[in-house]
Amino acid sequence: MTNQTYLAYDFPLLSVLWTMLAFALWVLWFFLLFKIIFDIFRDDDLSGWGKAGWLAFVVLLPFLGVFVYLIARGKGMGRRELEQAREQRQQMDAYVRETAAGRPSAAEELAKLSAMRDRGDITDEDFQRAKELVLTDYAPQAPTPPAPPTAPPPGDGGPS
Incomplete structure (x- = not known):
């Protein structure tokens, strides 16, 4: 008899589910961490020292830093994100208007x-x-059909 171990017996279904849950929470944690870091840099109300302090707090003590940031400045995160989305929308609308108005009909x-x-x-x-x-x-340009290949004229002096 060989001493083989089967992964299915050592790692039952419930363990697979807990592993998937832990992985999903890990991904969500990093998503939240980076969202907060981007929000720190996006905020124009914070001074350079304020941004450096919050960044150090969030990076050095991540769990505590993230939760304190969410409690202290969480409501402003949504407003800043909406403002940025509005600014991007206005810039896109202005670009479209400028581009569309560039050429007369x-x-x-x-x-x-x-x-x-x-x-x-x-x-x-x-x-x-x-x-x-x-x-x-x-007017919409119709595609031009390719020219048919022409055969060389007979007696062109080529090899026979």
């Missing part, structure tokens, strides 16, 4: 061209060419 460009033609600044021929350019630039 085809209708606006055609109206300008028509006004230039009516004033006599451009000829009808120039208007038609510019109109085609505007309309082809704003």
